[in-house]
Amino acid sequence: MIKNIFPFLFLILLITTGCEKAVDIPLKSPADVLVVDASIENDQPPVVYLSKSFNYFSKLSADLLAKSFVRNAIITISDGTKTVQLKEYSFPAGSNTVYVYSVDNTNPTQVLLGKLNTAYTLTINVDGKTYSAKTTIPLLSKKVDSLWYKRAPNNPDSLKRILFSKITDPPGLGNYIRYFTSINDSAFLPGFNSVFDDDIVDGTSYEVQVNKGVDRNADIDDDEAAFFNKGDTVQTKLCNIDRVHYDFWRTLEFSQQSIGNPFSQPGVVLGNISGGALGYFGGYAAQYKRIVIRD
Secondary structure: OHHHHHHHHHHHHHHHOOOOOOOOOOOOOOOOOEEEEEEEEEOOOOEEEEEEOOOOOOOOOHHHHHHOEOOOOEEEEEOOOOEEEOEEEEEEEOOEEEEEEEOOOOOHHHOOOEOOOEEEEEEEEEOOEEEEEEEEEOOOOOEEEEEEEEEOOOOOOOOEEEEEEEEEOOOOOOOEEEEEEEEOOOOOEEEEEEEEOOOOOOOOEEEEEEOOEOOOOOOOOHHHHOOEEOOOEEEEEEEEEOHHHHHHHHHHHHHHHHOOOOOOOOOOOOOOOOOOOEEEEEEEEEEEEEEEOOO
């Protein structure tokens, strides 16, 4: 949410550069806020990352990110019938350690996997405060029918390929999706614009180009994002999500794309965590498709 201050600061800069007297605006350092990154997918256990927000003027580093993880939280998740407490795990990431919460696989009574058409409640207790959120894994109603590829236009001799998919949207508005891609069994990455509604395509079968997922922690090459390469094994992950989950990613991606643009409209990221925390708890009804780009 602090990113929305950019247009305001830009206007202040324009105003003050035209004045003879310098204006010093003291900015307060806000208290740390809990940041929640939590999801559950059909046939998969819940996964929860907890961290603390950074000061606006913090110099980001791997060490700072590692120190931001929140430890020793008590986290439960319920499907209305069964409630389980999540276990804290740690694993190395370079010279640092990453902490994540998920089900305790050593205790069968504490295992819970996502189910289609099911609602979930997440409760977090940490530092004397309680936070909660609700989400659903919807039905897998919107699906990819097929995948295919073509040679990149204007470059018939290159190894670049464009991926396409045919998708069927069921009748009735309110089918929201988020997509990811994986190349050669690497991690699944979301598209630069990863979420879509069905306002225009309701009840139709349509063809659409599939761009590569992007790592938002790295520099993004817009020209390369449209192409895959000959020899790639590509897997797509198309997820049906509910409206609240869709609104979180829609507003977050809009905010990210507006950074540095003084003419963009300020936006608020619509999270669904109660208690004053930032972030989201979202359910995914996922369908996977694989294609090998052979020629």
